[in-house]
Amino acid sequence: MGKFLPLEKAVKNLVVDGATIAFAGSGGRASYSFAYELIRQHMQHLTFCSAGTGAVILDLLAGAGVVDRAEIAFTLTNSRNIRRMIEGHRSRRLAIEDYSNLAMSFRFMAAALDLPFMPIRSLRGSDIERRRGFVGDHKIKEVVSPFLSERVALVPPCSPDVVVMHAQEVDEDGNVRIVGPVGSDDWTLKAGKKVVITAEKLIDSKITRKDPNNSFFPGIRVDAVVIVPWGAHPSALPRFYRSDYEFLNELTQRSDSDRSFREWLDEWVYGIKSHASYVAKLGRTRLQTLKSGTSFKSG
Structure with missing residues (x-):
């Protein structure tokens, strides 16, 4: 249980200013x-990487001055x-290197x-290939395949x-069990130099040993675990709770200006000492509403 940490300590121990996350x-x-x-x-100068996950989180971190650069597949229209950082309406700018979901x-x-x-086929001749930011010439390379004598694009590793x-x-x-879409999560976790898992629920290891095929990621590769109920809010967590669209819509509206976002x-965030206090602020009625109708069926 030595890798189990409080949220505050997990951030303090594993993330330093200037890190790539x-x-x-x-x-x-x-x-x-x-x-x-x-x-x-108040972390600073982080680089944010994503193959399509956490677009709202990127906007939060950039707006709060935590992230300076991003290597991403997309962000959202809201x-x-x-948008204010890219268009120069803020003193701080956000440097973005744009890839596709598949490329990331x-x-x-x-x-x-x-x-x-x-190697990847889909980028050649696209604006993603032509337009380069802070990565420059190392964003994408083209070579002739030694096997088929055709040109192919190459993308660098992201660790x-x-x-x-x-x-x-x-x-x-520390063995991880998940429900829902997987996407590129497995590769993303394996690419990391350090892996942190925040989890909704702690279960007995006997459950894992009895049903090992439902384990998604091995605990031996996990550096820190934090048990955080409602840790994915305001997004959804299959089998636990739905997306809190009211909360997300309010966040979007209050991101209209630097002043309202700071408020x-x-x-x-700043006015709340812990995630438990954040959950308490959401209120029991709201949480019960988000829990309703959260069954998940695959297939």
Whole structure:
């Protein structure tokens, strides 16, 4: 149980200013609780990496001054902090290197397999290939295949200093169990130099040993575990709770200006000492409403 830490200590011990951090968690398993704690501890100059997970988290971190650079597949049209930074309406700017979902997934895969690059067909001739930011010439390379004599694009590995994901369950050994879409989460976690799992629920290791095929990621590869109920809020967590669209809509509206966003941070992040206090502020009625109708069927 030595890898089990409080949220505050997990951030303090594993993340340093200037680090590269990736958020895994397809289908609603992004760790908002970890993102809030990054803001609360005034982390700076982070680089954010994602294959399509955590677009709202990126807007939060960028707006709070935590993230300077991003290597991402996309962001959202309602990412208003990012828009102001890109358009020069803020003193701080956000540097973005744009890839596709597949390209970022391949970059994590390359790092996970300890490969120097990964070939990809879909980028050649696209604006993603032509437009280059802070990565410059090392964003994408083209070579002639030694086997087929055709040109192919290559993307570099992406090996974040820390990868964070929220999970439904984790056992005492750190073995991770999830429900819902997987996406590129496995490759993203394996690409990280350090892995942090925030989890909704702690389960007995006997459950894992009895049903090992339902384990998603091995505890031996996990560096820190934090048990954080409602750790993915305001996103959904299959089998536990639905997305809190009322909360997300309010966040979008209050991101309209630097002043209103700062007031939102003061209310929901800086003014709250812990994630437990955040959950208490949400209120029992709201939480019960989000829990209703959360069954998940696969297939």
